[in-house]
Amino acid sequence: MDVTAWLLDADPAIRWQVMRDLTNAPDDAVAAERARVARAGWGARLLALQGEDGRWGGGTYSPKWVSTTYTLLLLRLLGLDPASPEAARALERVREGVTWDGRGGAPFFGGEWETCVNSMVLVLGAYFRETGPLVDGLLDRLLGEQLEDGGWNCQAPRRSHRSSFNTTILALEALLEFERSIAPDPSVAAARARGEEYLLERRLFRSRSTGEVIRESWTRFSFPPQWHYDVLRALDHLRSTGRAPDARCGEAIELVRRRRRADGRWPLQHTHPGLRHFEMEDGDGKPSRWNTLRALRVLAWYDGGSGLASGG
Incomplete structure (x- = not known):
């Protein structure tokens, strides 16, 4: 078709x-x-x-x-x-x-206490051009909460000192939106680069220490993703940064290719349970315009890269 x-x-x-x-x-x-x-x-x-x-x-x-x-x-x-x-x-x-x-x-726009929630509020504040001490305060808090491994975790520092993929993707999207919509900032760009490296070191879905898939659900693509991480969301973020494709994305890209149906479309997968204002698509297992759009633009970015950046 x-x-x-x-x-x-x-x-x-x-x-x-x-x-x-x-x-x-x-x-x-x-x-x-x-x-x-x-x-x-x-x-x-x-x-x-x-x-x-x-x-x-x-x-x-x-x-x-x-x-x-x-x-x-x-x-x-x-x-x-x-x-x-x-x-x-x-x-x-x-x-x-x-x-x-x-x-x-x-x-x-002053946000709450939790890092995940504040990342969501910051991405919204940046996108809708909210400027001033509230958004600046959220940005400073997020930068101060980055962990030594490069990512973020909403349970830190009391319950964990290791980063969470879910929290990290929310933080990365917020930082990129701030750079894009409010102002470029070297400290923000550096923090975002460290966070993206955290994901790339793990090939976007594998344990750095064992090489095992961390969570199978991350290999299935939902829309809207809400606060949840998945491979397609991470790839779409990397694409949107304008950076050259990284060779460490290769396995994740092949996963996206395998998810494609024979008719050239991608299905909706792993819809997160909860209330919805209305349905935008036909449900899990059915062709998804959102997933097809995002998968095609990720593949165009990766396949069109003028040589892959090496890493790892």
């Missing part, structure tokens, strides 16, 4: 990313399609579900996956233009009305 045509016969959130990443459409055409995310389809539906108090799902972090935090993360993945008037109205409601109950009413 014509996989590109199938991808383009979709919601604006899919279409604009296909146009940008796979068909090399002109910038103005991509921007015009991206603008539709706020006005049609999934993006418009999510925006319409925001309460007058600024929250989604009646909560700040819970219930999963329909709370304010996870809905904003989904809007970011859909590509809602942060400069759009629709995004501005939604974010103004968040600033004015959404607080953290466990912190005595602290504002949403």
Whole structure:
């Protein structure tokens, strides 16, 4: 089948990313399609579900996956233009009305105590161009929580001094979004490079000491990923940095190739249980536009690299 045509016969959130990443459409055409995310389809539906108090799902972090935090993360993945008037109205409601109950009413963009949650808030703050002491404070805390092995762990320092793949990918995405949307910063870039090296040293899914697959679920691809790590999420992050492909990604790339169906598409896998505002796809085992889009752009990045960077 014509996989590109199938991808383009979709919601604006899919279409604009296909146009940008796979068909090399002109910038103005991509921007015009991206603008539709706020006005049609999934993006418009999510925006319409925001309460007058600024929250989604009646909560700040819970219930999963329909709370304010996870809905904003989904809007970011859909590509809602942060400069759009629709995004501005939604974010103004968040600033004015959404607080953290466990912190005595602290504002949403001030974050919470836990590293994973703060990474999510930082990625949102950076994406939606929140600047000032709240976001700067989150960044400083995240940089200060990086462990000696290069990664992060929400259980550190009390319960663990070893990094977690789940926490590390959230931190890396937040740091990259800060660099991209707020300002380049050598200390942020250096911390991100150390964190990416932590993943690459482990071939994205293997134990550094034994070589065994750490968790089989990481080899199956979900969307939205929520707070969970998987191989495709890590590869898509590395692609988005603009760095040259690293040879240590090779086994993970072959895993992506093996997941492809005979018709050229990738299935949805390992959907994380919880509430959803609405369904975007047909369920696990069925063809997934999100996974197909992400897999194709990861393969294009890896196969198009002008020589692979060596490492390890």
